[in-house]
Amino acid sequence: MNVITTQSLTKKYKDIIALDEFNISIPENKIIGLIGKNGAGKTTLLKACAGRIRQTSGEVKIFGEKVFDNLDVLSKIVFVDEESQYDDSFRVKDIFALAACYYQSWDDDLAQKLIKHFALKQTQKYKKLSRGMKTQVNIIIGICARMPLTILDEPTLGLDAAVRKDFYNILLRDYMNHPRTIIISSHLLNEIEILLEDIVLIDKGKVLMNVPVEEFRNYSVALVGESTFLKEFVQDKEVLDESSLGNASKYVIKNEITEKEKKHLVSNSIDIQSVSSQDLFIYLTSKGGFYEEF
Amino acid sequence: MVLEYKAQVILDRFMKRRYTTLHEQCSNATNTMGSDSMIISMESTVPIYIQIAQGIENDIINGILIENESAYSQYQISREYQINPATAAKGINILVQEGILFKKRGLGMFVSIGAGGAIKRKRKEIFFNTTIDNFMQEAKKLSIDKKELKRMIDEYEEE
Numbered sequence: 472m473n474v475i476t477t478q479s480l481t482k483k484y485k486d487i488i489a490l491d492e493f494n495i496s497i498p499e500n501k502i503i504g505l506i507g508k509n510g511a512g513k514t515t516l517l518k519a520c521a522g523r524i525r526q527t528s529g530e531v532k533i534f535g536e537k538v539f540d541n542l543d544v545l546s547k548i549v550f551v552d553e554e555s556q557y558d559d560s561f562r563v564k565d566i567f568a569l570a571a572c573y574y575q576s577w578d579d580d581l582a583q584k585l586i587k588h589f590a591l592k593q594t595q596k597y598k599k600l601s602r603g604m605k606t607q608v609n610i611i612i613g614i615c616a617r618m619p620l621t622i623l624d625e626p627t628l629g630l631d632a633a634v635r636k637d638f639y640n641i642l643l644r645d646y647m648n649h650p651r652t653i654i655i656s657s658h659l660l661n662e663i664e665i666l667l668e669d670i671v672l673i674d675k676g677k678v679l680m681n682v683p684v685e686e687f688r689n690y691s692v693a694l695v696g697e698s699t700f701l702k703e704f705v706q707d708k709e710v711l712d713e714s715s716l717g718n719a720s721k722y723v724i725k726n727e728i729t730e731k732e733k734k735h736l737v738s739n740s741i742d743i744q745s746v747s748s749q750d751l752f753i754y755l756t757s758k759g760g761f762y763e764e765f
Numbered sequence: 766m767v768l769e770y771k772a773q774v775i776l777d778r779f780m781k782r783r784y785t786t787l788h789e790q791c792s793n794a795t796n797t798m799g800s801d802s803m804i805i806s807m808e809s810t811v812p813i814y815i816q817i818a819q820g821i822e823n824d825i826i827n828g829i830l831i832e833n834e835s836a837y838s839q840y841q842i843s844r845e846y847q848i849n850p851a852t853a854a855k856g857i858n859i860l861v862q863e864g865i866l867f868k869k870r871g872l873g874m875f876v877s878i879g880a881g882g883a884i885k886r887k888r889k890e891i892f893f894n895t896t897i898d899n900f901m902q903e904a905k906k907l908s909i910d911k912k913e914l915k916r917m918i919d920e921y922e923e924e
Binding site: 639646667744 | 807808812843849850855899
């Protein structure tokens with residue numbers, strides 16, 4: 472069963488098109504990474520899936536039903552982002568008390584453990600917390616709510632590397648004990664990719680790719696070596712990026728080279744290298760040639 | 766400036782690649798301890814699930830995992846290496862399909878009898894088809910002829 476299905480989902484903010492006839496299906500019980508540049512439409516998509524905003528046109532169905540203003544469906548979703556607003560008078564413990572009432576499958580044992588683990592002061596006012604501390608509060612809510620659809624929009628803002636790693640670990644363990652659909656948007660693809668099963672890459676309000684992580688990792692290769700030879704070789708290939716230094720060039724191409732071609736490359740002293748997911752993401756979503764103008 | 770920047774990028778990548786390859790070779794050669802034996806490299810061109818399968822194979826041929834005794838579960842691997850459980854399962858499934866691991870109902874994954882031999886046979890084939898091939902290519906690049914190569918192998922002292 473698909474947890475999320477959108478059909479020609481479009482969202483306009485005045486004359487800005489944030490989502491442009493967006494079509495996607497997200498299957499059940501996977502950890503999905505949503506990636507895209509700033510302004511690609513990630514947050515708009517997540518908000519539409521969480522019923523926080525109403526689309527301009529098209530359709531978004533969650534667990535087969537319309538989500539906007541639908542309490543039945545909304546009670547299966549937790550949506551956590553950096554903008555979470557609470558009343559100024561709220562202390563940390565008030566927020567957790569509220570969450571415990573709000574989310575049916577709230578795991579209070581785990582919440583208490585995590586509060587202790589992150590050394591959050593229960594009596595402190597939320598608005599006085601640091602950016603990182605606020606993020607930690609929201610992460611605890613996102614995990615402990617244990618909703619069938621868990622949406623985490625940039626869940627690691629303001630966290631240092633150690634706490635981020637800690638969070639990934641906690642999320643993964645809880646997911647194993649309680650499988651559910653988790654969507655994480657992040658620009659730290661190199662950090663989260665190992666947690667993910669699928670990657671959804673969006674750009675300019677459209678889906679660019681929706682594939683298993685492994686496919687994304689193997690989507691391209693880099694060839695490094697003598698320029699004239701490489702230039703000839705890549706003529707009928709899809710080149711994603713190129714750079715050169717003297718007589719040496721580096722071409723990032725779509726990984727469609729055959730074993731025979733591989734041998735040919737190696738025997739001509741061409742180095743075949745892997746391309747990190749983070750780099751591929753940049754090649755796929757950025758316009759080349761910009762730096763040449765400097 | 767731009768060129769300098771690019772040169773640095775290429776150099777960085779190159780160094781990183783060299784280091785990783787070396788690291789992989791080392792980790793393949795010196796598998797002695799259970800949980801340290803499997804090192805997952807995000808830089809490698811080898812897919813993660815294949816790395817998982819190879820790691821389990823290494824533990825079998827090094828005697829860390831014993832034939833007809835239990836092997837790692839999907840969740841153990843996922844937890845240990847903080848990777849998605851589906852990726853871990855994919856790695857295990859390859860070995861199940863090859864008959865190296867099998868599932869005992871209610872007890873989890875086990876190492877098949879004869880798994881060690883099967884892995885060695887498979888690795889030997891890869892060794893002949895790929896490793897020697899790369900080795901010969903490199904020798905050609907360095908203009909080492911077959912005679913010299915044979916002499917080098919004869920003189921190579923095993924530690």
